[in-house]
Amino acid sequence: MKPQQGDKCNTVAFVALLCLNGASRFTMPAPSAAMHLPLLTQIVLACLLGGVLSIAAAALVMFGLPKKWLGFTVSFSTGLLLATATLHLLPEALESGLAPREVFPLLLGGILAFFILEKYALWRHAHASGESDMHQGGQQCDDHTHSHHHLHGAAGSQGETLSILVGDGFHNFTDGLLIAAAFLADPALGWGTTLAIIAHEVPQEAGDFAILLAAGWKRGRALLWNGVSSLTAVAGGIIGYFAFDHARDWIPYIITITAASFLYIAIADLMPRLKRETQSVGWHGLLLAAGIAVVVFGSGGHAH
Numbered sequence: 001m002k003p004q005q006g007d008k009c010n011t012v013a014f015v016a017l018l019c020l021n022g023a024s025r026f027t028m029p030a031p032s033a034a035m036h037l038p039l040l041t042q043i044v045l046a047c048l049l050g051g052v053l054s055i056a057a058a059a060l061v062m063f064g065l066p067k068k069w070l071g072f073t074v075s076f077s078t079g080l081l082l083a084t085a086t087l088h089l090l091p092e093a094l095e096s097g098l099a100p101r102e103v104f105p106l107l108l109g110g111i112l113a114f115f116i117l118e119k120y121a122l123w124r125h126a127h128a129s130g131e132s133d134m135h136q137g138g139q140q141c142d143d144h145t146h147s148h149h150h151l152h153g154a155a156g157s158q159g160e161t162l163s164i165l166v167g168d169g170f171h172n173f174t175d176g177l178l179i180a181a182a183f184l185a186d187p188a189l190g191w192g193t194t195l196a197i198i199a200h201e202v203p204q205e206a207g208d209f210a211i212l213l214a215a216g217w218k219r220g221r222a223l224l225w226n227g228v229s230s231l232t233a234v235a236g237g238i239i240g241y242f243a244f245d246h247a248r249d250w251i252p253y254i255i256t257i258t259a260a261s262f263l264y265i266a267i268a269d270l271m272p273r274l275k276r277e278t279q280s281v282g283w284h285g286l287l288l289a290a291g292i293a294v295v296v297f298g299s300g301g302h303a304h
Helices: 002-026 039-063 067-095 100-119 158-185 187-214 219-230 232-245 248-275 281-297
Strands: none
Touching (some): 039 158, 039 219, 067 187, 067 248, 067 281, 100 248, 158 187, 158 232, 187 219, 187 281, 232 248
16 A cells, blocks of 8 residues: 555656646746737736636546645645745835835734634635545544635535635635736736746635535536636736726735735645645655745746
């Protein structure tokens, strides 16, 4: 059994590193073809890619790959979010004219605000924890560090599933606003922010799939409505472009709040999940470092 398990881990790591190699070409500097497109087109494309890729990856994990492989995406996402926030977003805010005495109090306030919003269920951000959140076959959830509703079996009402989709749509709309602000600051920063958002959306979307399936939804229906929900990111990106384009003085503040959201997600949602990992610890550490490396070595087009 042990050699077989090792082969699975090696396969997961190999696939993840292949994805990392492709992702590093997609991040900063952004694809030269996309960089020549009008800024609004880049924003819409980034929002569409974010929704499509995150849902496709989550669906692959939910419907094709073993659920425990989802944990490897959490490791990569953690490194990516931490590095993007500290090595790109915060330096960009400081270089845009804000003083440290303005940036860091806003950063602290943003982190506390996300905690309060999540605590009182106004911001439904979730990161599924693999098999422990599936709630199928009478399995009990042992990970309640996230704030999604938990629908046990077929007991979830239509109202509860609707609230999940509405909350997810609002979250995606907010992601679109953040992507637009990052693109207006620097297109390369926008693509890097998009990659970070895609990475942390994968476990969230997998959690949404699990909850909808547990509520009795068919796979096709769950996939369709998650896709519809992801389109709100495009609306957020378009609205953000026109709103922030006429209020560019606000962009450094929005970027700082984006950094706060990335740090909060990584520290409050993802890192507690990683602390409970007792298997394949080396691979988790490798993928966390890989997430950081994508930002560090992919920053040639956006040096600070």
